[in-house]
Amino acid sequence: MLETPLSGPESIDARVRRLGGAFGNSYGLLPPQFATRVDPTAVAQPRLIKFNRALAAELLLDVEGLDDAALAAVFSGNRVLPGTQPIAMAYAGHQFGQFVPQLGDGRALLLGDVRDRFGKRRDIQLKGAGRTPYSRSGDGRAVLGPVLREYLVSEAMHALGISATRALAAVATGEAVFREGRVPGAILTRVAASHVRVGTFQYFAARGDVEATRRLADFAIERHHPEAGTAANPYLELLRFVVRRQARLIAGWMNVGFIHGVMNTDNMAISGETIDFGPCAFMDAYDPATVFSSIDHRGRYAYVNQPAAAQWNLARFAETVLPLIDTSSEHAIALATEAISEFPAEFDAYRLDGMRRKLGLFTEEEGDAALGRGLLDVMHENRADFTRTFRALCAAAEGDAGDTALYESLTGQAAVRDWLAAWRSRLSREPQPASEHAAFMRLVNPVFIPRNHRIEQAIVAAERDDFAPFEELSLVLSRPYEAQPDFAAYANPPQPDERVLQTFCGT
Numbered sequence: 223m224l225e226t227p228l229s230g231p232e233s234i235d236a237r238v239r240r241l242g243g244a245f246g247n248s249y250g251l252l253p254p255q256f257a258t259r260v261d262p263t264a265v266a267q268p269r270l271i272k273f274n275r276a277l278a279a280e281l282l283l284d285v286e287g288l289d290d291a292a293l294a295a296v297f298s299g300n301r302v303l304p305g306t307q308p309i310a311m312a313y314a315g316h317q318f319g320q321f322v323p324q325l326g327d328g329r330a331l332l333l334g335d336v337r338d339r340f341g342k343r344r345d346i347q348l349k350g351a352g353r354t355p356y357s358r359s360g361d362g363r364a365v366l367g368p369v370l371r372e373y374l375v376s377e378a379m380h381a382l383g384i385s386a387t388r389a390l391a392a393v394a395t396g397e398a399v400f401r402e403g404r405v406p407g408a409i410l411t412r413v414a415a416s417h418v419r420v421g422t423f424q425y426f427a428a429r430g431d432v433e434a435t436r437r438l439a440d441f442a443i444e445r446h447h448p449e450a451g452t453a454a455n456p457y458l459e460l461l462r463f464v465v466r467r468q469a470r471l472i473a474g475w476m477n478v479g480f481i482h483g484v485m486n487t488d489n490m491a492i493s494g495e496t497i498d499f500g501p502c503a504f505m506d507a508y509d510p511a512t513v514f515s516s517i518d519h520r521g522r523y524a525y526v527n528q529p530a531a532a533q534w535n536l537a538r539f540a541e542t543v544l545p546l547i548d549t550s551s552e553h554a555i556a557l558a559t560e561a562i563s564e565f566p567a568e569f570d571a572y573r574l575d576g577m578r579r580k581l582g583l584f585t586e587e588e589g590d591a592a593l594g595r596g597l598l599d600v601m602h603e604n605r606a607d608f609t610r611t612f613r614a615l616c617a618a619a620e621g622d623a624g625d626t627a628l629y630e631s632l633t634g635q636a637a638v639r640d641w642l643a644a645w646r647s648r649l650s651r652e653p654q655p656a657s658e659h660a661a662f663m664r665l666v667n668p669v670f671i672p673r674n675h676r677i678e679q680a681i682v683a684a685e686r687d688d689f690a691p692f693e694e695l696s697l698v699l700s701r702p703y704e705a706q707p708d709f710a711a712y713a714n715p716p717q718p719d720e721r722v723l724q725t726f727c728g729t
């Protein structure tokens with residue numbers, strides 16, 4: 223008699239079906255004006271560039287037994303996961319101060335959401351998956367270079383401990399995209415706590431649709447801050463939450479020298495995650511006026527302006543929820559204004575907390591903020607490398623013998639000596655021994671950041687089909703606080719001929 227096998231090797235089809243079965247569709251269940259149902263447009267030759275297995279595990283995605291070809295088919299959108307209903311989300315936004323009532327996902331498609339290892343719902347979205355009703359004159363596609371940049375920088379941001387959307391996959395499409403010329407196309411799979419932006423609220427508020435705004439606010443509360451649901455004024459509590467999260471986020475950026483580049487309201491996530499890594503970059507030499515974005519001519523989103531830009535965006539967000547906060551608009555405005563006015567103090571507190579850690583201070587003293595500013599001033603005068611200076615300070619915490627590296631960054635001898643004396647005298651009032659300060663500082667002052675010239679080198683190589691530099695950079699950046707002597711060169715600032723002065727949206 224023939225034995226019927228109870229479990230043979232599962233077919234790829236069956237595995238893909240099971241993967242699709244893990245997806246929910248919470249945003250797609252909102253009223254029709256929230257999003258449009260759109261399938262991805264298939265691409266010629268999807269080829270897997272990178273798949274983030276650690277993140278897949280965190281998302282409890284069962285991708286075992288799916289080979290590169292199957293993953294490339296799924297994460298290019300060529301194979302729509304059975305059971306998913308991809309949608310393009312509607313949103314509006316202030317772009318460089320100008321309100322645009324309709325933007326929306328012009329090239330991104332939300333596949334749905336999954337419940338991760340921590341029980342949290344996370345959105346999974348394809349970026350560059352083809353045209354949607356929100357594409358306007360765009361082609362719905364993404365370019366290899368910016369896809370690799372977003373992969374590297376968003377993952378590096380996460381490894382640095384700063385809230386950011388994540389990169390699950392990068393797939394080359396095998397198709398050319400036309401920008402300034404012919405460039406290779408690619409698709410990024412982005413993971414976010416949600417893709418609700420300040421601009422999503424603005425979309426409904428601008429249409430006077432209070433009910434839709436309320437539905438969106440309820441969605442945001444449920445997804446990001448369920449505790450607000452039971453607060454006396456849930457929508458005011460949501461606003462306060464968004465203010466706090468942005469204060470923490472921008473302080474995190476400032477403490478690693480990150481410049482977002484396009485802080486338009488459509489690029490500010492309600493979750494407090496860093497989103498939309500367009501012309502962003504980390505500073506090498508410290509200069510608070512640094513701007514990288516080729517489209518930011520007036521420096522609206524320069525490094526030093528980021529807290530003010532965030533607060534401006536938060537005020538735009540607050541305006542959208544006024545009718546939900548109180549039926550009396552006067553009272554609603556008073557409450558919202560108070561919530562927004564908390565931002566500077568909250569930002570300063572997060573920033574100072576971060577600076578204390580960078581300086582190795584466990585305790586708090588009045589003069590700490592001035593001490594931090596003093597170092598930044600010396601760094602600015604010296605055009606010192608932001609990341610290397612702070613890392614050099616870790617060795618200096620162990621005693622004068624560790625100052626050598628610091629003096630390589632900072633050459634204004636007298637000013638540096640004065641600052642070091644002030645810092646040492648401050649450290650001497652800490653209860654812990656010097657070695658503890660140094661060890662602690664090495665956990666918060668990274669060795670490796672995604673330096674722009676390294677990203678450019680990885681992109682240029684990838685355009686010639688050599689992904690080794692991308693892989694190596696990605697590996698180094700996954701452990702930014704570890705010395706990794708074999709990769710020491712990645713800690714170096716660019717040589718004059720390697721310097722990248724502008725980054726392009728390149729979208």
Ligand code: AMP
Pocket residue numbers: 325326327328329330356357358359360361362363364489498500727729
């Ligand atoms: P971004 O600059 O990526 O934040 O995008 C701003 C707006 O332009 C969003 O509505 C995008 O969906 C849209 N967009 C950007 N690039 C494209 C493209 N290639 N095709 C269609 N829409 C796009």
Ligand code: MG
Pocket residue numbers: 488489498
């Ligand atoms: Mg955007």
